[in-house]
Amino acid sequence: MRSLLSIFIMILVVGNLQAQLNDYKYIIVPKKFDDFREENQHMTSTLVKYLFTQKGFNTVYDDAMPDDLNRNRCLGLLVKLDDNSSMFTTKTALVLLDCNGQEVFVTQEGRSKKKDYKASYNEAITKAFASFGTLAYSYSGKGETEEPVTISFKDDVKELKGKDTVQKPKLNKYQDPMVQQEATPEKQSYKDMKPVESEYGKAEEKAKDLTEQVATPEEQRYTTKEPMPSDMVKAEDMEGSKEKGPLTGQGLLYAQEIPNGYQLVDSSPKVVLKIFNTSVTDVYTAQSDNRTGVVYKKEGKWFYEYYVGEDLTVQELNIKF
Known part of the structure; x- marks a missing residue:
């Protein structure tokens, strides 16, 4: 049934x-x-x-x-x-x-x-x-x-036969006397004559705000002096390093070439991950002390996928080759 x-x-x-x-x-x-x-x-x-x-x-x-x-x-x-x-x-x-x-x-x-x-x-x-x-x-x-819908603006604008036919509107009781505006085919303007609040006494507050601003990740990328990646960390230094969790907060990682792949080094410098070549372009197997996974490039960004127990975790990486 x-x-x-x-x-x-x-x-x-x-x-x-x-x-x-x-x-x-x-x-x-x-x-x-x-x-x-x-x-x-x-x-x-x-x-x-x-x-x-x-x-x-x-x-x-x-x-x-x-x-x-x-x-x-x-x-x-x-x-x-x-x-x-x-x-x-x-x-x-x-x-x-x-x-x-x-x-x-x-x-x-x-x-x-x-x-x-x-x-x-x-x-x-x-x-x-x-x-x-x-x-x-x-x-x-x-x-x-079914005829396609068409929109015509033919009769929306009327022909003006002379400038004398256009009159400036008189100020009514609902209009703000501190605002001057004109809207005619020949001239369109808007002028606000309301008093502007004085900035006196606010300079110190603004200066304080400016000193507390933090540079964006893009600005830091250009102002921070980058360490030289060559020979800074040897491949064998990976031995004994202990990862305490996902690569959160690592910032920019530098790719140093090793046999069959690269090692990813932070600004300490410390090797945080090794990646090894595969037969697929921009896809690497990844290995650290306590996990293995895959590093790949998608839509111009690098991602690190690995399992924590039965849960698949995906993390974006900032890698400089």
């Missing part, structure tokens, strides 16, 4: 989705999804366009839209790739947005644990696309029968 009910619910969902999507003439695929730095990174745009085309949709890239879609953006649905991937699992879902940015449909989340990014995103996106099931798309033509 439950299986029959599940099948019935799935048929209703697919039928409702098909009725919704049939109202749209195009599926628009971005050449570069928001979560990626490059166009068609990991072949994601190519794959998404291919899958929608196989389902019978008229699929176009966002930089090659036809004339009718350019005139009426509401003829198409924009595909958004919702990427919730972690270091070891690729997790994606596909979101369809209308011309007002409203969600029309969101697929299930597809997952993959493959190590190769291209293969992993291919598997995850394909699993997410399975949400469209046995849907048979057929454009209803509804979008073309």
Whole structure:
């Protein structure tokens, strides 16, 4: 009985989705999804366009839209790739947005644990696309029968036939006599003649505030004299160092080259972490006295991932190579 009910619910969902999507003439695929730095990174745009085309949709890239879609953006649905991937699992879902940015449909989340990014995103996106099931798309033509909304400002500004037709407004009882303002097509001005509070007696207070200001991390980076990283700390000095917890408050870490990787040194100087090369660019295995993990670069920033018990911890690092 439950299986029959599940099948019935799935048929209703697919039928409702098909009725919704049939109202749209195009599926628009971005050449570069928001979560990626490059166009068609990991072949994601190519794959998404291919899958929608196989389902019978008229699929176009966002930089090659036809004339009718350019005139009426509401003829198409924009595909958004919702990427919730972690270091070891690729997790994606596909979101369809209308011309007002409203969600029309969101697929299930597809997952993959493959190590190769291209293969992993291919598997995850394909699993997410399975949400469209046995849907048979057929454009209803509804979008073309609805006229796009246009806004005209033709009658909003009346023609002024002469300067004599413009009169300066008289001051009424609700207007502030200490403010002079003029708003005409020829001149617009605003002048506040209210007395300004004197700064006398506040100089000492302001000076105190200025002396208590603390430089930002960016300012400290340029004013602090950086120690020379070369030969300052030897690799064997790592032996016997004891970490007391996460690398919180370490500030800028200097990468000193060692066999097969680098050692990260703080300004003490002290070696706080060793990282070792892997076959993947900007991904290193990491090792300290009391934990192991992974250091990787994402969106221009460095992160350190490691487990504390069964909990995965992620910490941002400031590394200078």
